[in-house]
Amino acid sequence: MRILVIAGCSEGFVMPLVPLSWALRAAGHEVLVAASENMGPTVTGAGLPFAPTCPSLDMPEVLSWDREGNRTTMPREEKPLLEHIGRGYGRLVLRMRDEALALAERWKPDLVLTETYSLTGPLVAATLGIPWIEQSIRLASPELIKSAGVGELAPELAELGLTDFPDPLLSIDVCPPSMEAQPKPGTTKMRYVPYNGRNDQVPSWVFEERKQPRLCLTFGTRVPLPNTNTIPGGLSLLQALSQELPKLGFEVVVAVSDKLAQTLQPLPEGVLAAGQFPLSAIMPACDVVVHHGGHGTTLTCLSEGVPQVSVPVIAEVWDSARLLHAAGAGVEVPWEQAGVESVLAACARIRDDSSYVGNARRLAAEMATLPTPADIVRLIEQA
Numbered sequence: 606m607r608i609l610v611i612a613g614c615s616e617g618f619v620m621p622l623v624p625l626s627w628a629l630r631a632a633g634h635e636v637l638v639a640a641s642e643n644m645g646p647t648v649t650g651a652g653l654p655f656a657p658t659c660p661s662l663d664m665p666e667v668l669s670w671d672r673e674g675n676r677t678t679m680p681r682e683e684k685p686l687l688e689h690i691g692r693g694y695g696r697l698v699l700r701m702r703d704e705a706l707a708l709a710e711r712w713k714p715d716l717v718l719t720e721t722y723s724l725t726g727p728l729v730a731a732t733l734g735i736p737w738i739e740q741s742i743r744l745a746s747p748e749l750i751k752s753a754g755v756g757e758l759a760p761e762l763a764e765l766g767l768t769d770f771p772d773p774l775l776s777i778d779v780c781p782p783s784m785e786a787q788p789k790p791g792t793t794k795m796r797y798v799p800y801n802g803r804n805d806q807v808p809s810w811v812f813e814e815r816k817q818p819r820l821c822l823t824f825g826t827r828v829p830l831p832n833t834n835t836i837p838g839g840l841s842l843l844q845a846l847s848q849e850l851p852k853l854g855f856e857v858v859v860a861v862s863d864k865l866a867q868t869l870q871p872l873p874e875g876v877l878a879a880g881q882f883p884l885s886a887i888m889p890a891c892d893v894v895v896h897h898g899g900h901g902t903t904l905t906c907l908s909e910g911v912p913q914v915s916v917p918v919i920a921e922v923w924d925s926a927r928l929l930h931a932a933g934a935g936v937e938v939p940w941e942q943a944g945v946e947s948v949l950a951a952c953a954r955i956r957d958d959s960s961y962v963g964n965a966r967r968l969a970a971e972m973a974t975l976p977t978p979a980d981i982v983r984l985i986e987q988a
């Protein structure tokens with residue numbers, strides 16, 4: 606089969622699709638990954654072939670303008686905020702649609718693989734009349750986001766004589782069943798195999814016995830960017846935490862882009878290293894993670910059995926952070942309460958209560974029993 610993987614415009618949307626893409630390739634299928642131009646190095650760095658769907662862009666920019674080119678305002682309440690994000694995912698399709706369709710018409714895929722909110726995938730599949738597969742890349746994917754995205758695309762769907770996208774051939778979900786209040790009907794579970802980017806060399810301290818507990822601090826690939834105008838405070842909180850966390854008695858590793866790591870200098874004694882380290886490579890050498898609630902980060906830490914302090918910056922991940930907190934595998938510090946003191950208190954709670962690590966390890970063991978991407982390939986072949 607020829608499978609066109611259609612992804613979004615930042616690492617968080619692309620990297621979680623890599624393990625299934627590779628499983629499809631390893632089973633002998635042809636895979637081509639299409640995403641915005643800035644994702645080229647991420648895709649090719651994962652050893653997969655890449656084709657651009659649009660020039661480089663980022664989600665905050667897409668979110669900032671409506672279809673008519675008017676500046677949008679970001680709501681504060683959760684429900685309108687989720688709808689605002691969903692409409693942004695709808696408008697992302699308008700940037701990608703033409704090139705993605707032209708590519709698909711030339712490459713002639715048998716199947717489209719995409720993640721829940723990358724709606725360019727189902728639009729291309731519906732236009733060409735081919736099946737598509739949806740892989741969830743989150744613990745929870747609020748339905749409101751998707752329905753708002755579909756609503757934003759009403760004119761494009763109407764051109765196809767549709768009011769909604771055709772159902773996917775397969776809907777893959779990665780949330781451990783015991784974390785869900787209710788099973789999601791019509792979904793197939795898959796083990797979340799983390800892929801966190803290219804790794805030139807695993808640092809030697811990962812293999813050494815640690816002398817004191819170790820904490821990893823990361824805010825993902827987007828939140829600490831100085832130009833991320835929609836997330837005020839992300840960078841300053843990261844800077845303050847990198848100074849203060851060693852005071853809790855942890856050895857600290859700061860996982861941020863190498864460029865950002867330079868701007869965090871001078872780091873206090875007790876910070877072992879700072880730079881871009883693929884999380885799954887360093888998790889075996891960490892006891893707790895403090896992060897921004899990013900879905901890839903959350904699922905990576907869960908799959909490695911490491912308890913987490915989640916400061917969920919973006920409304921899209923609030924539900925995931927609540928699930929984590931409710932499962933006792935982490936502590937949620939809601940964004941509006943986020944500050945050095947609240948995060949330090951959450952870390953101390955995890956340090957002093959062994960139930961967090963017990964629950965995190967139990968969930969990792971549960972995730973390890975779910976069908977692997979290779980098992981899912983067999984299901985796709987039979988569907």
Ligand SMILES: Cc1cn([C@H]2C[C@H](O)[C@@H](COP(=O)(O)OP(=O)(O)O)O2)c(=O)[nH]c1=O
Pocket residue numbers: 615616617618620800801802823824825826827828859860861862880881882883884885898899900901902903905
């Ligand atoms: C900055 C950084 C990111 N990552 C990875 C972890 C996740 O797979 C991914 C971040 O995705 P995610 O957690 O979804 O957050 P965001 O979209 O806000 O970036 O990047 C590392 O592994 N190491 C790092 O040093």
